[in-house]
Amino acid sequence: MLAKRIIPCLDVKDGQTVKGTNFLQLRQAGDPVELGKLYSRQGADELVFLDITASHEGRKTFTDMVQKVAAEIDIPFTVGGGISELADVERMLSAGADKISVNSAALRRPGLIDEIVSRFGSQVCVVAIDAQQDEDGTWTCYLNGGRIPTERKLFEWAKEVNDRGAGEILFTSMNHDGVKKGFACDALNRLASILTIPVIASGGAGQMEDFRDVFAKGHADAALAASVFHFGQIGIPELKEYLRKENINVRL
Amino acid sequence: MKVAVVKYNAGNIFSVIHALQRMGVEPVLTDSVEELRRADRVIFPGQGEASGAMHYLREHGLDVLIPSLKQPVLGICIGQQLMCRHSEEGDVDCLGIFNADVKRFVPVRHEDKIPHMGWNTIHLQTPSDSPLGGEQKSPFKGDLEGSFVYFVHSYYVPVCEHTAAVTDYIHPFSSAMHKDNFYATQFHPEKSGEVGQRILKNFMEL
Numbered sequence: 001m002l003a004k005r006i007i008p009c010l011d012v013k014d015g016q017t018v019k020g021t022n023f024l025q026l027r028q029a030g031d032p033v034e035l036g037k038l039y040s041r042q043g044a045d046e047l048v049f050l051d052i053t054a055s056h057e058g059r060k061t062f063t064d065m066v067q068k069v070a071a072e073i074d075i076p077f078t079v080g081g082g083i084s085e086l087a088d089v090e091r092m093l094s095a096g097a098d099k100i101s102v103n104s105a106a107l108r109r110p111g112l113i114d115e116i117v118s119r120f121g122s123q124v125c126v127v128a129i130d131a132q133q134d135e136d137g138t139w140t141c142y143l144n145g146g147r148i149p150t151e152r153k154l155f156e157w158a159k160e161v162n163d164r165g166a167g168e169i170l171f172t173s174m175n176h177d178g179v180k181k182g183f184a185c186d187a188l189n190r191l192a193s194i195l196t197i198p199v200i201a202s203g204g205a206g207q208m209e210d211f212r213d214v215f216a217k218g219h220a221d222a223a224l225a226a227s228v229f230h231f232g233q234i235g236i237p238e239l240k241e242y243l244r245k246e247n248i249n250v251r252l
Numbered sequence: 253m254k255v256a257v258v259k260y261n262a263g264n265i266f267s268v269i270h271a272l273q274r275m276g277v278e279p280v281l282t283d284s285v286e287e288l289r290r291a292d293r294v295i296f297p298g299q300g301e302a303s304g305a306m307h308y309l310r311e312h313g314l315d316v317l318i319p320s321l322k323q324p325v326l327g328i329c330i331g332q333q334l335m336c337r338h339s340e341e342g343d344v345d346c347l348g349i350f351n352a353d354v355k356r357f358v359p360v361r362h363e364d365k366i367p368h369m370g371w372n373t374i375h376l377q378t379p380s381d382s383p384l385g386g387e388q389k390s391p392f393k394g395d396l397e398g399s400f401v402y403f404v405h406s407y408y409v410p411v412c413e414h415t416a417a418v419t420d421y422i423h424p425f426s427s428a429m430h431k432d433n434f435y436a437t438q439f440h441p442e443k444s445g446e447v448g449q450r451i452l453k454n455f456m457e458l
Contacts, residue, residue: 002421003371003400040445045371071270076402076443096266098443121299123367123404167369198365221370251371251400 003251004215004243005045005222006236007200008229010035012081013052015061017230033068039229040075042236045251047073048101048170048224051081063095070096078126089116093124101126101170104143107150107157110164117165126200127166129158131187132174139187146174154187155194162195169195170224172202180206180228188218200224208239212246253456255279256291258318260308262298262330271442271452283312293324293456296331297442299404302354303342305334319347324458325434326391332429332436333407341407349434352412357422364422368408371400374417374427374439391435391454392416392428399447401427401439408438 011018016030036047049069051062059082066079079092080101092100106113106127116125130146131139131154139154158169171191173184183204191199198221201214205225214220228234240250257268259281272279272295279295280287288294296318298305309315318325318335327335334346339354346354357366376397396417408425411418417428419438429436435455441448 001372002368005370070267071273074271074274074443074449075445096270098267123299123369167367193362196359196362196365198369221365 001249003045003249004220005200006043006211006239006250007046007048007222007224008039008044008236009048009050009202009224009226011050011052011226012062012065014055014058015065018052032065033072035230036069036073036077039236040073043240043251044075044236045222046075047077049077049079050101051079053082063091066092066095066097080126080128085112086115086119089120089124093120099124099126099167101128103128103130106161107141107143107152110160113161113164113166117167122165122167122197125166126168126170127161128170128172129154129161130172130174133184133187142174146172146177155190158191159194162197166197168198168200168221170200170202173204176204177202179204182206182210183214183218183220183223185213185218188214188220192219198222205234208234208242211239211243212248215243215248216246253277253292254290255293255295255456256288257281258288258294258296258314258331259283260298260305260312260314262300262305265297267440267442268295268297268328271449275449275453275456277456283314285313285317288314288317289321291323293326294318294321296325296327296334298328298330300330301341302330302333302339302346302407303344305330306342306344306346309334309347315347319349322433324455326452326455327429327434327436328442329405329438329440332426332438333409335429335434335436336409339407350409350412350414350429350431350436352409352414352426352429354407354409356407360422367404367406368421369404370402371444372403372419372421372427372439373398373400374419376417377415389458390416390430391451391458392430393454396447396451401437401441401444401447401451403427403439405438 076098078099084105141152200222201220202224415426416430419427
């Protein structure tokens with residue numbers, strides 16, 4: 001049976017991981033390649049590297065990092081952040097990334113999804129969606145890392161992304177992100193019921209039970225988290241043992 | 253040992269080359285008939301589309317060469333599919349090494365998503381109903397039973413006389429195959445962590 005995936009996410013700025021980590025055993029905790037290797041050894045199923053650099057020089061550093069990850073890490077990885085045109089996708093795939101994730105650029109110009117899919121195949125195309133639930137219950141999609149609201153609504157946009165041929169959707173609930181009280185299981189469950197492509201859940205991981213719920217109640221295909229892993233609050237081996245006991249099929 | 257990786261218009265072959273380099277093997281990437289014939293091991297990798305790939309192989313005479321190779325050959329993903337008789341992808345005749353035809357997955361339930369993407373387990377065919385000819389001769393050794401490996405594919409090879417391992421997604425299909433000196437995996441050993449590395453190492457040690 002296909003396993004549910006656990007995906008640590010690393011934010012990278014100027015070639016260094018941004019959020020601090022508690023991994024004392026690493027010589028350079030700030031080195032994304034070293035950290036990625038550690039997660040891979042611990043049983044992470046995939047990795048996501050997000051480039052949060054603004055400068056042109058930083059972009060070059062990020063591409064160098066992607067090449068190093070591809071050479072040294074033997075599990076699949078996705079890169080995102082600042083991908084706005086086909087040339088960016090090409091650069092990341094040539095550097096060795098398995099998948100790329102697009103967010104704001106796809107909201108601004110949805111045809112970009114079709115272009116990526118027809119050129120490189122749907123399996124490389126992850127579309128990230130940041131959305132916030134308003135008081136009336138409506139989920140609104142946001143641009144630029146959650147700073148600018150759009151006219152787009154989550155479920156309609158997710159369906160369109162699905163129908164344009166994207167390979168996966170990475171959904172972050174802005175209401176749940178950083179709160180550590182669990183994932184947005186209701187919205188995730190609805191996404192699972194209307195989509196035919198896998199959904200990666202992001203935002204809200206605080207305890208191991210949250211991961212059980214995101215799979216059992218939210219029917220997500222994968223769960224992504226950052227700080228609970230980086231700060232060592234949850235270890236991937238213990239998490240997977242726990243999920244296995246809770247009858248969630250994970251790779252051990 | 254001289255290891256050659258077949259160069260053709262398939263995507264992301266660099267991950268195979270990186271995986272070999274991590275094992276201390278420096279492969280050559282080539283579409284030269286002479287160079288491929290001289291290699292000790294040939295790896296036939298790739299992601300991509302079957303009919304376009306077959307077109308490239310025919311233009312370079314590789315459709316005749318590959319089935320005639322005598323050294324161990326390992327097909328990966330689309331490589332395994334191209335080693336079959338025919339593929340539904342682009343309705344194209346393939347290399348005909350394995351007696352099987354490649355089909356597209358058809359979802360049965362809403363949860364059956366295409367492509368089959370992620371980590372799934374492989375189950376080795378027992379020696380009595382497998383053509384392996386003794387497990388020492390195969391890269392798919394007994395300790396790999398039940399191991400998780402990484403898949404990304406929308407087409408599959410049905411279970412057949414050349415199936416070496418079976419994986420269940422929607423229904424059982426051939427996740428590894430073997431016939432004579434030809435071996436193949438539907439999954440990506442180069443992206444399958446320690447298990448994948450072991451399979452590549454086993455192949456090198458055949």
